[in-house]
Amino acid sequence: MTLTDISFSTIWPLAFLTVWACVLLLIDLFIPKDRKGITALLAALGLALTLGFTLTQIGMQQTGFMGMVVADGFSTFVNALLLVSGLLGVALAYGYVKRMGLERGEYYTLLLFSVTGMMLMAQAADLIVVFLALELLSIPLYVLAAFARPNIESEEAGIKYFLLGAFATGFVVYGTALVFGATGMTNLSAIVTAASNGTSNLLLLSIGSALILVGLGFKIAVVPFHMWTPDVYQGAPSAVTAFMSSGAKIAGFAALLRVFATAFPSIASDMTGIFWALAALTMILGNVIAISQTNIKRLLAYSSIAHAGYILMAFVPYGNPDVAPVSIAAGLFYLVAYAITNFGAWGVVIALEKSEGRGLEIGDYAGLARKHPALAAPMAVFMLSLIGLPPTIGLVGKFYLFRAVIAGGFTGLAIIGVLTSLISAYYYLRVVVIMYMRDGEPETEHEAFLDLTTILTAVATVVISLVPQFLFAWASNAVLKLF
């Protein structure tokens, strides 16, 4: 093995962030207890620098470490999105952890490690690396979910997430083993070759890929692997949930897209039906159960499940080579739309949360529009975006996604998609109703970074919907390289 085989340039932003996180862990020891804000700012600086480095990778198309990782348009797009999510995650946590008495420096280091795992996931070109990345992104999240210890809900969330997550990882490992058994390979492009020249056992390959789907399905909270989501999202500190619900989902979908679109196109005819059913089930169940929620964190948890269903729609036409690039680009665009909107909505939740889990019932939002219009108006925008109404990025995302699905010939699924959006309008609007049409005396926290995050995401939600060209172009270039 020579140095050129390694092609370190493929992962250098990732390596930089890992080193930064390790150094930060050391530096944090010397930062006094009451000034942990410095750690947060350093973490943000690391993320911002890495984002800059990642952007220099635009246009790169190279594998590294003997085909184990890859840097291409897809990974660059996803990594940029993940780093922005990391930055938003730090911004939301900055005041929150202080206020809730959770301010320990590890918070930010763990967050950085989780981001590195997510980035590795987006760059993985080998099933072994997928597994490695999955562990690297998950373990810090397990710890973060239980970060509010000795709060019993937070501990429960941590342990529940850990147990089910470990279980899910088992599925991925077992699936990888079966795929290896079927093809003799773990490298994604080698699997394609093996599958197409007929030397592989197709049955074993199908079972293996299905198990990988189950394992990753847990991570992205697809029905019927969603059971942990509401409890974990509710129990974990809100700032963690905000980061987890966007970041882990982006990474999980990136891995699914990469694995299924590159490695398993030959079994697309078997998988399409499964994806169809999973997407439909997730959209229906997520949206229907969300109706009866009264706690905003659980409501957003079910909303996050429902949106996993919409994103999963992008997989359904992946076996059709004419439509697949468009539909995967649509999936990527929807991930961006979801991440921005979701962070904003969690920002408002964090602004209203009090210690000991108060301020989290939807009823606590009564009168918000009158007392704090600067919070209520962004929240209304986020709710409209989650429904998919103009002028928000949520509408553009849905438009793009449904178009791909219809072009693929799955009009039935698109009809389920729009009908469940209608159901979702009911519970999202209830939040708006309570904010704008009921009277109350809500108390909120004003923290500079928090307010900035909610306002910026709200503005982005509207503005990107009016000028979505550059994101469209970027997303569709990102996947063109994949094939």
Add this chain to the structure above:
Amino acid sequence: MNFFLQPLTLLTFFPLVGMLILFFIPSDRKDALRWTALITSLITFGLSLWVLGMFNASDPNLQLVARYDWITVAGWNIQYFLGIDGLSILLVLLTGFLTPISILSTWTSIEDRVKDFMVFFLLLEIGMMGVFLAQDLFLFYIFWEFTLVPMYFIIGIWGGPRRIYAAIKFFLYTMAGSILMLLAILWLGIYGGTFSVPDLIAQHNIPANVQGWLFLAFAAAFAIKVPMWPLHSWLPDAHVEAPTAGSVILAGVMLKLGTYGFLRFNLGLFPEATVRAAPWIALLATIGIIYGAAVSYAQADVKKLVAYSSVSHLGFVMLGLFALNSQGMQGAILQMINHGLSTGALFLLVGMIYEQTHTRELKVYGGLWKVTPVFGTIMLIVALSSMGLPGLNGFVGEFTILLGAFGSLAINNPIFASISALGVIMAAVYILYMFQKMFMGPQGEIVDEVKQHGHGRGIRDLNWREIAIMVPILILIFWIGLYPKPFFALMAPAVDQLVANLSNVTVAMH
């Protein structure tokens, strides 16, 4: 030309300027907020008149077109595409005309959160103008769905006691229709490779079996908005609970978004399906006319009575549109304007009296004419206009529609027009019933009640502001009733072109 100086762009988005100013006015300066909104909407009305001045009535095609590529990456072909023609010009003028009137009507009735109200109202105006002007399906859909949002807030925040129920029902009901249209729009965009309506119409290659489904998907959105029987059940709730200004805009303009949608999209894009659907639509329209009139008569609440009368009046519009001949359609377009004026005026008048009495129960009124002669006179004129008295606007529209429906080749059965003609008589019954209950006979208990509560000051007659609101409407009511020619002249070439397209299809199919 500069993007923002395009007349239609300016007309659509001018209210944004007023909105920006509103943000900088403190919330407690209520009069400043009101004046800002009023002046903004008056300037917008002025802009719509400016557009009328540049409009060439003899040209049947789109005019003053503003067309730019908007999203053209990744296989998309979405344009920012505004245009105006004979089908939409009158509705644009109506929107520009009714918005300042509605804002003026809130002067004393909206005291709470005035700033928010005005912001939502101006946003609503942008949405409505956009719907009438957009010629790209994506752009149209954005404006179409967007109108829901401000109206939802207007009903939900400033409405009556059951406002939240009404607002959510209005929202979900309307959205249910539009999302099916969204899928149809996507299908058209994929199939035709463009979202531009004139281009799609010119291609004219949608297979007949698909046309039926697409027609239904678009019709679902529009029929709920109109609303056509049996999809009308959101309307009484929304109209009754909305504040007066909301009801005026809802009845005056927003219902026309539905009929306009049929006219612009269903008739143009799916001519074969349109011809096949015409008798069925005529059937539903006729049922709506009779049903709406009968239910109106049974109401004990004045506002509900007026609300249900809309179901009946819009039935006439639908009947005229789907007569698919020149008379029917021209009558229908004129009747859209007439309904906007008459029913809008009825809601305004009901709102003016409600502001003093806080009740809409018919049985407590009576003998008001003696107390408030000016109010009574104006109400009588508006009521007669609404029931279609010759010499006033309603007659011209209804008569032309019935004429068209009788001779319609597409409906092909005079029975619908004959039954619908009964609707005109029934309108006289419920309108005169209402007028009689409120203004004639012995003095109702409400007169004394108001006197008691007001320490001797009884129900007052209209003040100058209220008269100023009504006079422009009255002028138009008489103008259209006595000399409708200029109004017909504006729309005739565009209608004739649409009819010519449709009659080719009709001939080919029969």
